[in-house]
Amino acid sequence: MSGAPIRLAAGRLLNLVLDKKRTLDDALATDDAYNNLDGSDRAFARAIASSALRHLGWIDRGVSPFLSRPLSATGAEIRALIRAGAAQIWFMDVPHHAAVSETVEAARLWSPARSGGGFLNAALRRVTESESPAATISPLALWPDWLASRLGSAYGREAAEALALSQLEEPSLHLSPKGDGARVAEATGGTLLPDGAIDIVSGAVETLPGYAAGDWWVQDAAARIPAQLLSPQTGERILDLCAAPGGKTLQLAAAGADVTALDRSRPRLERLKENLARTGLHAEVIIADGEAWAPPALFPKILLDAPCSALGTLRRHPESAWIKTEDDVARFPGVQARLLAAAAGMLAPGGTLVYCVCTPVPAEGVDIVEAAIGKGILTRSPVKAEEIPGFEAALTPAGDVLTLPGTGGKHDAFYIARLIKPA
Ligand SMILES: C[S@@+](CC[C@H](N)C(=O)[O-])C[C@H]1O[C@@H](n2cnc3c(N)ncnc32)[C@H](O)[C@@H]1O
CATH class of the missing domain: 1.10.940.10 (NusB-like)
Structure with missing residues (x-):
């Protein structure tokens, strides 16, 4: 035929x-x-x-x-x-x-x-x-000119080229275990990574052992770091401010925390509820605008996985670089700064907040955090290398985490900062 x-x-x-x-x-x-x-x-x-x-x-x-x-x-x-x-x-x-x-x-x-x-x-x-x-044209030409110039000037030519080339890789399939990671790795034939994720070589998600039983969920290895940096404890109240579809909510709930999962998107929250139901985990689910929501009581810990350009996930969504314009990307920092200020207002004095975005664009990451620190709203709680096994090379001099290629295995590009509200 x-x-x-x-x-x-x-x-x-x-x-x-x-x-x-x-x-x-x-x-x-x-x-x-x-x-x-x-x-x-x-x-x-x-x-x-x-x-x-x-x-x-x-x-x-x-x-x-x-x-x-x-x-x-x-x-x-x-x-x-x-x-x-x-x-x-x-x-x-x-x-x-x-x-x-x-x-x-x-x-x-x-x-x-x-x-x-x-x-x-x-x-x-x-x-x-x-x-x-591939033999004659720079890897930076894999991106539109505006993106190549931004990331080239942020990270230098070599690191930006490595990031561009990483989008040519097929994305990896990583799982997060609800309980014992070694058991899930054995059942699925995957490899347990140092940060606790399971790397799967191949297989359709729904056919892997333990899917229906809710023993695990799909989550990139780098996406696990933000919730881990909150060190969730049993019974501890934690707000997941931009929660859907819920990968990080599931991590916090699996650690035994008393999670409030808030998002403004109803369809995405439906997916979060399905994920909770499949894994048998619990969280209080709230549909609201995170910029305006008033919590009944301040939280000791908050995770803010802010909406972003998602340009750190180009292996999964290679079209994003071409269907998002520079103007689209320019809209995110305003939203991110407002959400971070709102989150700081929901945090108890002395409380811990983890801010993260799945993009390497500094205007959406470190610049947002530095501006909040500059205003005295929050201070940095530097991450230590031993807290991010497998990702030690992703630690920045300031104590944030930036998972560019070469800082772990194959993973998405995340920027993550841990912050404290002054007492
Ligand atoms: C990066 S995604 C979150 C991914 C999620 N944390 C996870 O691990 O599965 C960002 C989320 O922010 C939500 N969002 C955007 N603006 C918001 C706002 N003002 N208030 C609440 N949620 C918002 C979006 O609906 C989206 O679900």
Whole structure:
């Protein structure tokens, strides 16, 4: 059977994401051409779209010399198929003749792309004759220019390049155990990591042993650090201020804390409740705006996992760098600063607050924390290396945690600070 419908589905997914600004998960859930494919064909279409998104900056720069008009001036559907074709040729183990002919055939199946078949064919033939851009174009070109320049100036070229290259990795699957981690590692065939997460090599989540019994939940190894830095104790009142879908709430509840899980998103709180039900854990769930909520009593400990650009999770969501604009990202620091000030107001004097974001953008992380410290609202409680086993290299000179590539295993990029409210 022809592979053209697979390339058509990949092109449609790319068109939905890059031209209509939908997330890849949303496009996968809703596109009929993709959903009508059989299992293995569907997986292949998804792999092509995912590879094109991971390598997008390289693909767009790499194909431009081969086009008689700029990519941006090309019809959206042909643009999507050029990207799908180039991903197969440069970054996937697909025979070149099949990648070209099936992708050109896909243009014939897609009416808005039909007239561009000759242009597509010529471009992809040139791609087959050329070296992969991985050999010639800087890793920073994997990102839009604004992001490359921000992270390049924040961390230096070498660290920023390592961060960019880390988005090419398939994301790892990490589990957090409800109880004994060694037992979960044995049951699932995973490896127990130094911080207590379980690294799973492969397997569909729902089919892994212990899923239905609620013995564990999916959580990146770096995402476990914020709750661990609160040292939750049995019966201790802890507020999880931006809680849904609840990975950190589950950690705190599993440690025996008396958790209040607050979030303003009803659908996300439904997921949190499902996670509590599956694991048999308990938390008081509150739907409210964290900037305005007035607690019945001050809390001795608070976790603030603030809304952020999520640019530390590009391995899982490679499209994020392209569908979020610099203006979108610029909106977060205001929200984060207001939530941190509100959280400080809900904290008892002498109490501990952990602030975290899953982004390496300093304006959303260390800058927010330094501003609060500068105002005298909070002081820093520096983290010690022995508190973050496996992530010792992520400790910053100031005593915060920044999980860039190379500071642990394969994980998301988190910024985490532990703070105290002056008594
Ligand atoms: C990074 S996510 C939290 C992830 C969660 N802590 C976990 O571990 O699963 C940020 C959350 O903040 C919530 N949020 C954003 N603005 C908020 C506000 N003003 N008040 C309460 N929740 C808010 C979002 O709905 C989102 O669920």
